[in-house]
Amino acid sequence: MKYSHFMQGVLLSAVVVTAVSPHSFAAASTQPGDRMDAAARLSVSISAESPAASASSTAALGTAFVQVAAGNYYSVGLRADGSVWTWGRNLLGELGIPDTTAVSSMVAPVRLNTLPPLNSIATDGYGYQLGVARDGTVWEWGSRPGYVRETQVPRALPGLSGISQVTTLQKYSFGLGSDGSVKAWMRDQKSGDSGQPISVSGLKNIVQLQSTSDYIYALDSAGSVWKLTVNASENQLHLSVPVRIQGLPALKQISMQHAYDAYGVDGSGKVWNWSTQASSSTGKLYVKPVSIQPSLQVRNVYVPPVMRCW
Numbered sequence: 682m683k684y685s686h687f688m689q690g691v692l693l694s695a696v697v698v699t700a701v702s703p704h705s706f707a708a709a710s711t712q713p714g715d716r717m718d719a720a721a722r723l724s725v726s727i728s729a730e731s732p733a734a735s736a737s738s739t740a741a742l743g744t745a746f747v748q749v750a751a752g753n754y755y756s757v758g759l760r761a762d763g764s765v766w767t768w769g770r771n772l773l774g775e776l777g778i779p780d781t782t783a784v785s786s787m788v789a790p791v792r793l794n795t796l797p798p799l800n801s802i803a804t805d806g807y808g809y810q811l812g813v814a815r816d817g818t819v820w821e822w823g824s825r826p827g828y829v830r831e832t833q834v835p836r837a838l839p840g841l842s843g844i845s846q847v848t849t850l851q852k853y854s855f856g857l858g859s860d861g862s863v864k865a866w867m868r869d870q871k872s873g874d875s876g877q878p879i880s881v882s883g884l885k886n887i888v889q890l891q892s893t894s895d896y897i898y899a900l901d902s903a904g905s906v907w908k909l910t911v912n913a914s915e916n917q918l919h920l921s922v923p924v925r926i927q928g929l930p931a932l933k934q935i936s937m938q939h940a941y942d943a944y945g946v947d948g949s950g951k952v953w954n955w956s957t958q959a960s961s962s963t964g965k966l967y968v969k970p971v972s973i974q975p976s977l978q979v980r981n982v983y984v985p986p987v988m989r990c991w
Contacts, residue, residue, distance in 0.1 A: 752806040758790060763798025765812060766790035774832030775808035777822030785830075796820055796835045803847045809868075811847040811854060819844050819856060825873040833873055838866075840878050848892040853911050853918065855897055861886040863899065865911070867918045876918070881909075883923040894940040899923070904931030906945070908957065908964070924964040926957055938984040941967065950978030 743762035750757045755769030755776060767776040768790040777793055778784060799812040799820070808824030814837075822835040841864065846857040856864040856878070863881040868874070884907060889900040899907045909923040930953060932945040945953050956968035 748802055750802050750804040750810070752804045752808060755808070757802055757804055757810055759799055759802045759812075763800070763815060765793045765796050765799055765802060767793060771832075772830060773808045773824045774830060775823050777810065777832055777835055779832070779834055793822065793835055796822075801846055803849050805849045805851050807851055809849060809851070811849050813844050813847055813856075817843045817845070817859065819847055821875065826868070826870040827873075838875050840866075846890055848890045848897070850892050850895070850911070852913060853892075855881070855890055855892060857887055857890050861888070861902065863887055863890065865918060865920060867913055867916070869916070876916075879918065881920060881923070883907075883909075889935060891935055891937045893937040896937070896940045898935060898937055898943065900932060900935050900945075904933065904948070905929070906932060906935060906943075926955075926964045926966065928966045929953070929955065929970055934981045936982050936984045944973075944982045944984050946979050946982055950980070951975060952977065952979050952982050 743760065745761045746758045746766075747761050748759040752775065753770070755767065755771070758766045758768075760766065767778070768787045769775070770786050771778070771784050772786075776784075776787060776791065778787075778791060796812065797814045797816070797818075797820070800815055802810060802812045804810045804823075810821065810823045812820045812822075814820060819838045819841040820835050821838055822833055825831050825833050841856055843859050844856040844864070845859045848855050852868055852870060854866055854868065854875070856866075858864065863884045864878040865881050866878040867876040869876065884899050884901075886902040887899045887907075888902050891898040891900075895910050895912055897909050897911055899909075901907065906926045906929055907923045908926060910921040912919050929945070930947045930951075932947050932953070935943060935945040937943045941956050941959060943955055943957070945955075947953065952973040953970040954973055955966055955970040958965050958967045
């Protein structure tokens with residue numbers, strides 16, 4: 682892929698759904714080592730496996746990718762064994778590998794060896810990544826604000842424990858506690874250091890977080906969706922009062938495309954699309970929920986945020 686400064690106004694948008702199916706999907710097995718074989722491809726099994734093939738598949742489970750997060754010209758992947766792999770552009774230190782001056786891009790995934798086994802990953806789309814370790818601590822890596830071709834190698838964030846999920850924007854990040862509470866913190870745009878986490882009031886029993894633009898969306902255990910805005914001034918984090926979005930069915934998973942457009946999956950596997958009003962103080966819908974492909978039963982839906990490439 683060529684990168685061009687003339688690619689102005691290119692918009693990327695897609696909807697990815699994981700449907701209920703008897704077929705199995707797994708990443709191709711690779712040889713031991715820190716660099717994945719570039720010839721590795723996604724393998725799909727649609728027929729009964731022999732005992733030998735089944736044993737081989739079981740052995741390969743650790744190398745299967747269970748989550749992939751994509752940003753501007755780079756990607757981050759999490760394997761079932763908890764290892765993290767990055768590939769793509771590295772001009773801004775996006776990948777988190779130490780020697781950024783010599784490596785401007787990686788065509789094949791490279792493992793970040795200094796990370797502990799992780800349960801989940803997140804990216805702001807512009808080079809900064811977070812991950813949740815299996816002990817509930819939060820780790821960061823990637824681009825440093827204000828620096829070109831310098832990277833923040835993986836390091837743990839202080840003051841965070843018992844976290845199960847994270848989401849991040851360019852200046853702010855949020856963590857979901859195992860008890861359903863939510864934490865928020867800023868990232869200094871000069872030093873790149875993260876500030877002390879604060880508790881987000883008005884949210885409880887949360888099971889999923891999503892962020893887009895300056896909006897945070899939260900799904901609670903009852904299936905209700907909440908939203909709040911976030912901004913900063915004079916190095917202080919300011920959060921609006923969370924409001925519940927009215928008129929939605931009970932949902933089990935959500936995905937936001939941008940600040941106002943969203944998708945969700947209900948308990949029966951039906952996918953819904955809706956739009957909210959711009960005001961952060963109201964939970965009213967701008968466009969009522971519409972069922973998408975009602976004949977499908979879906980486990981989850983992922984809508985990549987609309988990103989502008991310059």
